[in-house]
Amino acid sequence: MEIDKSYDGREHSLIKHELLGSYLEKLLYIVGGSGEKEITYVDCFSGPWADDSDDLHGTSIAISLDIIKRVREGLAAKNNNIYDIKFRAVYVEENKSRFRKLKGYLEGNCPSFIEHHELSGDYSDLQDDILNVCGKGFAFFFVDPKGWKDVGVPRLSKLLRRSRSEFLITFMYDFMNRFLKLEDLRDPVQSMLGKVDQEFLSELQNKTPKEREDAVVRRYREHLKSVFGGEANKKSWTYHATVLNKDKNRTVYHMVYLTRHPKGIVVFSRESHQVAIFQHRVRYEKQNRITGQMPLFVPEDDDFQGEVAANIEDVKTYWLDHLSSAPAAYGQAELADWLEETGWLEYDFQRAFNELRKEGQVENLDDKSNQRTKRFVHFDKNERLRKLA
Ligand SMILES: C[S@@+](CC[C@H](N)C(=O)[O-])C[C@H]1O[C@@H](n2cnc3c(N)ncnc32)[C@H](O)[C@@H]1O
Numbered sequence: 001m002e003i004d005k006s007y008d009g010r011e012h013s014l015i016k017h018e019l020l021g022s023y024l025e026k027l028l029y030i031v032g033g034s035g036e037k038e039i040t041y042v043d044c045f046s047g048p049w050a051d052d053s054d055d056l057h058g059t060s061i062a063i064s065l066d067i068i069k070r071v072r073e074g075l076a077a078k079n080n081n082i083y084d085i086k087f088r089a090v091y092v093e094e095n096k097s098r099f100r101k102l103k104g105y106l107e108g109n110c111p112s113f114i115e116h117h118e119l120s121g122d123y124s125d126l127q128d129d130i131l132n133v134c135g136k137g138f139a140f141f142f143v144d145p146k147g148w149k150d151v152g153v154p155r156l157s158k159l160l161r162r163s164r165s166e167f168l169i170t171f172m173y174d175f176m177n178r179f180l181k182l183e184d185l186r187d188p189v190q191s192m193l194g195k196v197d198q199e200f201l202s203e204l205q206n207k208t209p210k211e212r213e214d215a216v217v218r219r220y221r222e223h224l225k226s227v228f229g230g231e232a233n234k235k236s237w238t239y240h241a242t243v244l245n246k247d248k249n250r251t252v253y254h255m256v257y258l259t260r261h262p263k264g265i266v267v268f269s270r271e272s273h274q275v276a277i278f279q280h281r282v283r284y285e286k287q288n289r290i291t292g293q294m295p296l297f298v299p300e301d302d303d304f305q306g307e308v309a310a311n312i313e314d315v316k317t318y319w320l321d322h323l324s325s326a327p328a329a330y331g332q333a334e335l336a337d338w339l340e341e342t343g344w345l346e347y348d349f350q351r352a353f354n355e356l357r358k359e360g361q362v363e364n365l366d367d368k369s370n371q372r373t374k375r376f377v378h379f380d381k382n383e384r385l386r387k388l389a
Helices: 011-032 060-078 080-084 096-109 127-134 153-160 173-177 183-193 198-205 209-228 262-291 301-308 312-322 332-342 346-358
Strands: 038-043 086-093 114-120 138-143 165-171 237-244 251-259 328-330 362-364 383-387
Touching: 011 038, 011 060, 011 138, 011 165, 011 237, 011 251, 011 262, 038 060, 038 127, 060 080, 060 086, 060 096, 060 114, 086 096, 086 127, 096 114, 114 127, 127 153, 153 165, 153 183, 153 209, 165 209, 173 209, 173 251, 183 209, 198 209, 209 237, 209 251, 237 262, 237 332, 251 262, 262 301, 262 332, 262 346, 312 332, 312 346, 332 346, 346 362
Parallel strands: 038 086, 038 138, 086 114, 138 165
Antiparallel strands: 165 251, 237 251, 328 383, 362 383
């Protein structure tokens, strides 16, 4: 991933856009390759925002159109039948002058095969219109507000209840955290987190800042999930990626992801992993620029793994707690549950399984060669695993 200089000073937007772009690309390949006939991208807070270039390349508008175009070309190269997929992009913007810019941009730049809709106004008031244009096919919603109050669960609820949908929502933790205790902001806080009583606030008081952040974002995820529900009474999953302040080691926002498909969370967490490494690279290079120091070496992605990996002993213990001595199949649904529960990465689970395997504590009965170097468990193939006595 390249570091685009036009993001100087707003590196957190760069990280957000990398995650949006890289996940959207994977998602569209999966959904487009599955026989789906209608795919809609919805940008509920589209802007254009903080980018004065003519091509708006540093905005979610240009990024989403570019990804749709690229995926369609990629799918077409493999399969001729994709030309009957209808691609749609819906952009919602409340600010009048930004809306005019959006409209002009789409008229001049949206590829003709993408049916584009631009809606002017508050996304929450426009939920029925958005749902109407989405039709019945698959839809991905990007919900990226400026502040924290705009993505309260009641304001999003009609969209959340739509079936065949996924969401990526920017949760402005740092802003909200400052107001958590204020009595006069209790209603907006509850719209985000559900019922906030004295007991919850006291529990937060006793936590470290990191634990508190985790508890708050997980409350938001649970609240979203309570409305999002599962497809045909099945389950749904949430995950979040953390975007850090460009200079300080502090969270600016979380990118909260919601899906009703276990593969969704597996793929999203893989993309989050790559983007987390990229985030550390951006911070490292920026720090070098500020101090004027020439780096002693050019770091590889592996040099940043330590910054993003979970404690391997914790992951090993988790594996041992979940395996039994009788062989059992472990698939994407199990991995999705574990990723959601722990917030770790598939990389952590693979690495820990390999250590346990080398220590003779676990076995993959479907890995006949026992010589794999990377993916020690193929969760997509429901491999049989067991704990050795
Ligand atoms: C953070 S910016 C969006 C950035 C854009 N998603 C991107 O990544 O390039 C938020 C945008 O949403 C618009 N906005 C604010 N409140 C809104 C609302 N209630 N409904 C729709 N748009 C809104 C703002 O005018 C602004 O352009």
